[in-house]
Amino acid sequence: MYKKFTLPLTDEVLKDLKAGDNLLLTGVIYTARDAAHKRMVEALDHGKSLPFDIKGATIYYMSPTPARPGRIIGSAGPTTSGRMDAYAPRLIAEGLKGMIGKGSRSKAVKDAMVKHKAVYLGAIGGAGAIMSKSIKGVEIIAYEELGAGAISRLEVENFPVTVVNDIYGGDLYEEGKAKYQVKAS
Amino acid sequence: MREIQAGDVTNTVARLFEHSCHYLPPDVIIALKQAREKEKSPVCRDVLGRILENVEIAGKEQIPLCQDTGAAVVMLELGQEVHITNGDLYTAVNEGVRLGYDNGYLRKSIVNQPCFARVNTTDNTPAMIHTDIVPGGRLKISILPKGGGSENCSRLTVLTPAKGRQGVIDFVVDLVDEVGSNPCPPVIIGVGIGGTTDKAMFIAKKVLLRKVGEPSPDPEVADLEREILERVNNLGIGAMGYGGTVTALAVHVETFPCHIASMPVAVNMQCWCARREEAIL
Numbered sequence: 364m365y366k367k368f369t370l371p372l373t374d375e376v377l378k379d380l381k382a383g384d385n386l387l388l389t390g391v392i393y394t395a396r397d398a399a400h401k402r403m404v405e406a407l408d409h410g411k412s413l414p415f416d417i418k419g420a421t422i423y424y425m426s427p428t429p430a431r432p433g434r435i436i437g438s439a440g441p442t443t444s445g446r447m448d449a450y451a452p453r454l455i456a457e458g459l460k461g462m463i464g465k466g467s468r469s470k471a472v473k474d475a476m477v478k479h480k481a482v483y484l485g486a487i488g489g490a491g492a493i494m495s496k497s498i499k500g501v502e503i504i505a506y507e508e509l510g511a512g513a514i515s516r517l518e519v520e521n522f523p524v525t526v527v528n529d530i531y532g533g534d535l536y537e538e539g540k541a542k543y544q545v546k547a548s
Numbered sequence: 549m550r551e552i553q554a555g556d557v558t559n560t561v562a563r564l565f566e567h568s569c570h571y572l573p574p575d576v577i578i579a580l581k582q583a584r585e586k587e588k589s590p591v592c593r594d595v596l597g598r599i600l601e602n603v604e605i606a607g608k609e610q611i612p613l614c615q616d617t618g619a620a621v622v623m624l625e626l627g628q629e630v631h632i633t634n635g636d637l638y639t640a641v642n643e644g645v646r647l648g649y650d651n652g653y654l655r656k657s658i659v660n661q662p663c664f665a666r667v668n669t670t671d672n673t674p675a676m677i678h679t680d681i682v683p684g685g686r687l688k689i690s691i692l693p694k695g696g697g698s699e700n701c702s703r704l705t706v707l708t709p710a711k712g713r714q715g716v717i718d719f720v721v722d723l724v725d726e727v728g729s730n731p732c733p734p735v736i737i738g739v740g741i742g743g744t745t746d747k748a749m750f751i752a753k754k755v756l757l758r759k760v761g762e763p764s765p766d767p768e769v770a771d772l773e774r775e776i777l778e779r780v781n782n783l784g785i786g787a788m789g790y791g792g793t794v795t796a797l798a799v800h801v802e803t804f805p806c807h808i809a810s811m812p813v814a815v816n817m818q819c820w821c822a823r824r825e826e827a828i829l
Contacts, residue, residue: 383591383790428612428655437653438612443697443730465788466697466730487595487788488697488732489821490602492611510668511655523598525591525790536729539791543589544784 365523371419372460374480380526382533386484387521392421392463394515396442399506400450407453414505414514417454421461423486426511427495435501438491441465444483448472455481463524467536477532484524485535497522550627550685552829554635557687561644561675564691564825565620566652569612572603575759576736576822579797583734583787592792596734599787599820614821617654618693620645620675623754629685638677641689646671657696678750690757690826698731698819704749707811713772716741719813721779724796729789732819734797736760737780740814743804748812755802756818757826764801773799787820797822 368376370390380386393415395403403413424444428437444464451462452475460481465488468476476483486494500518507513527535572580580603584596606613622641632640649656649672658673659666676694703723707715720739740752763770776799786792797820806812 385594425615426655427615428617429653431610431653437655438606438615438617440615442616443700445730465732467728467789485729485788485790487598487602489614489695489819490599491615492606492609492613493598493602495611496605510670511657525788535791536789539589539591539786539789540728540784541791542784543786543791543793545782 367521370421372421372482373419377460377480377482377530380482380529381531382526382529382535382538384526386524386526388524389520389522390518392423392517392519394423394425394517396424396426396512397446398509398512399514400447402506404450404453407457415516418458419460420458421463422454422459423517424462424464428491436495436498439495439498440491441486441488444468451475455479468528473528473532473534476528477530480530482526482530483528485527486524494522549631550629551631551633552687554632554637554640556829557632557637557640557689558644558647560689560827560829561622561641561691562648562651564689564827565645565648565654565693568691568823568825569617569652569654569693570606570610572613572822573759573824575761576797577603579760580820583794583797587787587792587794589786589790589792591790592787592794595787595790612652612654613823614695615655616657616695616697617649618695618823619658619699620672621692621694621753622675622677623690623757624677624679625682625688626679627684627686628681630687641675641677642673645673645675687829688826689829690824692756692824695819695821698735698817701727701731701817702752702815704745704812704814706745707813709809709811711811715811716772716813717776717779720776720799720815721783723815724780724785725783727817728785731817732821733785733789734787734794734820736797736818736822737776737799738816738818739776739799739801740816741801741803741811742806743812744806745812747804748814749816751802751804752814752816755800756816756822757824758800760798760822766803769801769803773801776801
């Protein structure tokens, strides 16, 4: 069952999200991966503003394939989130509310999600073709020199994600695994 | 002596990469469908359903299956009777990568220097080329666009011979458990046992070229593959790590003779999006 959900994520709506919920997101999200994260945290360290308003924002860990002529984007699935763990707690403390990616997060990131109320949403790794169909608008807004790693503003419609980490410390990876694990006899 | 034009090598490599990033091999699609049948978790059945839908869309609409169109791994089996004309072999392969990634609108993911500036080479070269010289007058080209997410979950160890078969099983199972959702399960696990460390890593990757579900011809090795697969699927990780009964589609093991003091074990992890192709010139 997928629940339709309109962004942005607010503390109020985050209360109702639980690890394992399937959502179809509609609204604005921003792409960023390692290099862009590094620059954003450096900007904060130097007291500079970020390329977009981080308060209430959702970041998608993704860098797409080039768009074919006549299309706005190519294949657009998630990258491994763990590479952003070094930077994520800082952005969460600044007001980031949602992260979309794949793969497990560090304890520091999970703690920050509980403390500052943010969620981690899983997208299906390797399914970039299907994901690109939910992206209706793309605009590069910063770090264009990073190529596919630039920050883009995406307008998404019914973008499928699953809640992996909720604001209560729930973790789908741990809960799901515990349910299906067969202990050695 | 048989002559093969460098230009033919280039065009073949280009075609293989472009095609492979849009179409999975039939054996991989069958394995994914079987996984969906077998999977007990409704959440993971849904994930596998979407994965199969993704496979359909990629081919039909010419959108790469995954945005990570990989490092270009090229394995050559070069017949010793072959003479490459009008250019050199590795330049021809790299030119093919450049052409294929450009024509196919594939992502260029290679940086020129691993631990300093990391500037993108913008054409996905250089390819990772391995060459075996074999008897005969043909050139077999096998390619793998190898995604970073699963490659990052690969590992090498050298066990003491006393650890034996059980040591191999534990090493692979513990690794799969540790990396969990990161390599985009359900994975295909390439395992190389023996040789020297470099050889072990190479055969772990090369065995990924085997058709999914095809056991090793050596009954002892095939039995090891079955046991590792069962143990891995008992971990409960499931598709995308959401909790389920199918964590791996297959385990492929290759062995090689080794030193009396050593037992290298290498694991090359392959995501479900197991793109590979081959051609013979």
